[in-house]
Amino acid sequence: MLLVSLALVLWAGAWWMNARLATGPARDSAAVRAAVPLIFGATLLALWELGVRGLDVPMVILPAPSVIAATFAGRLPTLWEDFVQTFLKGALSGYVIGCAAAVAVAIVADRFAFLRRGLLPVGNFMAALPIVGTAPILVMWFGFDWQSKAAVVVVMVFFPMLVNTVAGLADTGSMQRDLMRTYGAGYLQTLVKLRLPAAMPFIFNGLKICTTLALIGAIVAEFFGSPIRGVGFRISTSVGQLALDMVWAEIAVAAIAGTLFYGAIAALEKRVTFWHPSHRS
Amino acid sequence: MSDTTPLAAQGAGIGRSGRVALWARGMRRALVPVLTVVAVLVAFWYLACIPMNAGAAVQQAARADIAVSPESAAERRQMGGLALALRNPGVAVAGAFGQERARLPAPHQVAAELWSGVAGQSVTSNRSLVYHAWVTLSATLLGFVFGTGLGIALAVGIVHSRVMDMSVMPWAIVSQTVPIIAIAPMIIVVLYSVGIQGIVPKAIISAYLSFFPVVVGMVKGLRSPDAMQLDLLSTYGASARQVFFKLRLPASMPYLFASLKIGIAASLVGAIVGELPTGASAGLGARLLAGSYYGQTEQIWAALLAATVLAAACVGALGAVERVLLGRMGMRT
Numbered sequence: 001m002l003l004v005s006l007a008l009v010l011w012a013g014a015w016w017m018n019a020r021l022a023t024g025p026a027r028d029s030a031a032v033r034a035a036v037p038l039i040f041g042a043t044l045l046a047l048w049e050l051g052v053r054g055l056d057v058p059m060v061i062l063p064a065p066s067v068i069a070a071t072f073a074g075r076l077p078t079l080w081e082d083f084v085q086t087f088l089k090g091a092l093s094g095y096v097i098g099c100a101a102a103v104a105v106a107i108v109a110d111r112f113a114f115l116r117r118g119l120l121p122v123g124n125f126m127a128a129l130p131i132v133g134t135a136p137i138l139v140m141w142f143g144f145d146w147q148s149k150a151a152v153v154v155v156m157v158f159f160p161m162l163v164n165t166v167a168g169l170a171d172t173g174s175m176q177r178d179l180m181r182t183y184g185a186g187y188l189q190t191l192v193k194l195r196l197p198a199a200m201p202f203i204f205n206g207l208k209i210c211t212t213l214a215l216i217g218a219i220v221a222e223f224f225g226s227p228i229r230g231v232g233f234r235i236s237t238s239v240g241q242l243a244l245d246m247v248w249a250e251i252a253v254a255a256i257a258g259t260l261f262y263g264a265i266a267a268l269e270k271r272v273t274f275w276h277p278s279h280r281s
Numbered sequence: 282m283s284d285t286t287p288l289a290a291q292g293a294g295i296g297r298s299g300r301v302a303l304w305a306r307g308m309r310r311a312l313v314p315v316l317t318v319v320a321v322l323v324a325f326w327y328l329a330c331i332p333m334n335a336g337a338a339v340q341q342a343a344r345a346d347i348a349v350s351p352e353s354a355a356e357r358r359q360m361g362g363l364a365l366a367l368r369n370p371g372v373a374v375a376g377a378f379g380q381e382r383a384r385l386p387a388p389h390q391v392a393a394e395l396w397s398g399v400a401g402q403s404v405t406s407n408r409s410l411v412y413h414a415w416v417t418l419s420a421t422l423l424g425f426v427f428g429t430g431l432g433i434a435l436a437v438g439i440v441h442s443r444v445m446d447m448s449v450m451p452w453a454i455v456s457q458t459v460p461i462i463a464i465a466p467m468i469i470v471v472l473y474s475v476g477i478q479g480i481v482p483k484a485i486i487s488a489y490l491s492f493f494p495v496v497v498g499m500v501k502g503l504r505s506p507d508a509m510q511l512d513l514l515s516t517y518g519a520s521a522r523q524v525f526f527k528l529r530l531p532a533s534m535p536y537l538f539a540s541l542k543i544g545i546a547a548s549l550v551g552a553i554v555g556e557l558p559t560g561a562s563a564g565l566g567a568r569l570l571a572g573s574y575y576g577q578t579e580q581i582w583a584a585l586l587a588a589t590v591l592a593a594a595c596v597g598a599l600g601a602v603e604r605v606l607l608g609r610m611g612m613r614t
Contacts, residue, residue, distance in 0.1 A: 015444070022444045033447065040448035061471050118314030122322075129592050130550045133565075133585045136573030141333075141384065212457060223466075223557050224573050239466045247467050255459040 003054030007047050014043040063245040071245040072252060078234070079253050086231040087257050089146035090218035094153025099210060101154070102161035103203065107191070109162075110169040120166055127159040132220045139224040149221045149230075156217040157210040164209075168202025169195050201276050204269040211261045215254060326388055331377045332362035333385035338376025339369050347372060386579045394583040407563060410587045416564040418591060420480050420552040424487020425545050431488065432495025432544070433537075439496070440503040440529070441521070450500075457493045465555050483555035483564075490551040491544035498540025502533025531610060538603040545595045553588060565591075 018039055021032050045065050051057070052064040059067065072079065109115045135152045142148035172195055180190045222232025231250050238246040339357060343349050350368035351357050357365065366373040378387040386394075398410035405412060435453070438445045469482040506528050514524050556566025565584045572581035 018448050019444045022447045027443075036444070036447040037451040041452060044452075061474060114314050114317075116314075117311060118316075118318035121311060121315050122318050125593065129546070130553050130585075130588045132550055132554060133569055133581075133588055136569055136581050137578065137585075140573065140576070140578070220554060220557070224570075236466055239470050242470070244467060244471070251459065251464055251467075255455075258459055259455055 001054065003050045007050035007054065010046055010050070011043060014039055060242050060244060063248060067245050068248040068252065072249040075246065075249065079249060081229050082231045082234050082250065083253055083257060085146060085227070085229045086149070086218050086222065087215070087261075090149030090221070090230070091153055091214040093146070094150035094217065095157055095210060095214040097150065098154035098157035098214075099161050099207060102158045102206075103165050106162050106165035106169060109166055110195075111187075116166060120163065123159050123162045123166070127163055131156050131159070132217065135217070135221040136224045139221060144225045144227055149218045149226075152221040153214045153217040156213045160209050160213065161203075161206040164202045164206030165199060168199030171202060172198045200273045201269075204265065204273060207265050208262060208269070211265055212258060215258050215261070219254065323388055326385075327378070330383070330385050330387050331373050332366045334377045334380055334383050335362040335366040335369070335373040337380055337384065338373050339365050341376055341380075342369070342372040382576050382578055384578065386582055390579055391582040391586060394579040395586050398583050398587070410565075410568075410583065413563055413565050413568050413584070414587050414591055417549070417552050417556070417566065417588070418595075420483035420555065420564070421487055421545070421549045421591075421595070423480060424484035424551060425491050425548040427484060428488035428491035428544060428548060429495050429541065432492040432540075433499055435492070435496050436499030436503060437525075439500050453493060453496055456489075465551075465557075469555065483552050486555040487548040487551035491548040494540040494543040494547065495537070498536045498543075499533055502536030503529045505536065506532045534607060534610065535603075535612065538599065538607070541603075542596050542599050545599060546592055549588065549592050549595065 018036050021027070021036055021039075024032075026032050048062075049064050049066060052062055063071075105119075109119045132152070134155055138151045138155065139148045142151050176194060176198070177190065180194050185193065219232035219235070222230045223236055226233040231254055235247050235250050238244070238250070336357070339349050340354070343354065343357075349357075349372060350365075351360065378390070380386075383390070395410065398408070402409035402411075407413075435445075435449065439450060440446075465486050468485055472478065472482045472485075510528060510532075511524065514528055519527070552564070553566040553569070556564040557570055565588050568584035569581055572578065572584060
């Protein structure tokens with residue numbers, strides 16, 4: 001009971017501190033901007049730890065963060081092996097192939113108005129579909145190893161990326177295009193110097209959406225069959241053994257990988273589209 | 282009548298109202314290319330059936346004592362489907378579209394399976410796709426309602442409280458870079474162990490997937506009234522509550538509906554994935570899993586198509602509500 005009330009006191013204290021920080025004199029400084037979410041996250045973790053210990057929740061149902069951290073540290077080689085299998089081999093290769101293919105198709109579709117009018121509604125429709133459902137079929141076709149996971153990722157990222165790129169390529173004003181025409185620029189020059197750069201904010205939007213989709217695709221595809229390594233494989237077998245600390249450790253791996261992946265794309269976006277209003281502030 | 286005839290031209294409106302004419306014109310602009318693309322896709326599917334099923338087709342022919350090009354079975358197994366199809370064109374084409382458990386069933390086989398699943402069984406039978414679709418749809422809708430409610434509540438909090446904006450919003454974003462699907466098996470097993478099973482665990486996964494688009498869209502929508510509009514209300518002496526109900530909430534509706542459409546699609550994915558890890562006995566995800574265990578490819582494709590129809594129906598229904606509601610509110614339809 002003591003631990004639970006301690007948790008409540010901690011929660012109230014942290015919230016009060018955040019409220020002071022967020023409305024105080026230094027409210028717009030970079031340090032406060034970083035500190036407030038960090039304090040919130042740390043409080044959640046502390047609440048979890050104290051709550052689990054205080055209420056005597058069985059380990060089988062919800063392991064405490066400290067236990068998960070211990071598992072994480074103790075089984076680092078296994079986790080790394082799973083990370084390489086799922087993320088580097090499955091998700092990343094599929095992501096690169098899928099996004100490159102989508103951009104290429106988008107450029108072709110953009111050249112021919114008929115194709116664009118036909119492909120865009122179909123692409124929009126496909127982007128809303130439960131594409132993960134194709135995972136069993138692709139696993140059947142490409143075998144159990146990472147190739148089938150990459151194939152699932154390709155199918156998953158293709159349509160969101162296509163829709164975004166086509167929208168981006170259409171995002172130039174008639175004034176800008178007229179200027180290119182007065183320069184005597186041909187189709188290819190206009191594409192490379194004006195329309196592709198102008199499409200970059202949209203392309204990066206698609207790339208960022210696809211980072212999450214890629215990880216989801218690779219993990220879900222492993223539920224349908226995989227060699228004896230991989231994040232999805234480890235999660236489904238560990239759940240079967242009720243080794244939930246291992247499951248949470250794998251989730252932490254997936255979360256870190258996903259966040260870093262997203263962060264990397266976002267950092268790249270900042271460098272490439274430095275001219276966009278949302279980055280100039 | 283050509284596309285360029287103005288609606289107001291003499292005789293243009295004969296036999297149909299302007300609204301119908303506009304619709305017909307829009308359809309013609311969109312429908313022909315879309316149908317072309319779909320037709321090309323279906324043609325490509327039929328074409329792909331030939332090399333994909335060539336291995337099995339040639340093997341069947343060999344068993345029936347029809348001469349096939351590489352005579353030894355071991356040699357055939359080494360070859361790719363395309364090479365086999367090229368060396369035995371007649372056999373491969375003849376056997377491509379009618380196989381049971383084909384590697385790639387032809388569209389008409391899938392359509393037949395879908396038809397027998399929808400119309401050929403009584404609705405309550407567990408071989409009926411309608412029954413499985415309903416199991417998945419109920420979890421989807423429950424999760425969608427949870428997720429939307431949570432999303433709107435969070436968005437209202439974020440717009441009104443700076444502390445919540447600064448502390449919750451970054452974690453809401455991080456929560457989406459976590460492949461939540463990874464947690465699905467655990468949520469189901471853990472809830473099962475405390476005695477909750479059936480629809481609720483799937484709905485929780487659905488809710489998690491659908492809350493984020495709603496939060497982002499609603500925050501954007503609730504902040505969309507500009508300073509002039511807010512100033513006007515403050516000159517009227519409106520309270521925060523009145524500003525919320527009379528300005529912010531109505532202004533956020535277009536954003537809300539855009540998010541809801543994304544949210545319901547995500548929520549359907551959540552419900553399907555929620556059925557995968559526990560070997561659930563009912564639902565479209567369960568059909569996918571059973572199909573993949575027993576190599577019933579037609580069953581997988583039929584379940585997939587059913588999920589497609591379900592997603593399209595949900596998004597379409599929301600779109601219809603959006604059109605009516607925004608029309609009533611005097612916004613662009």
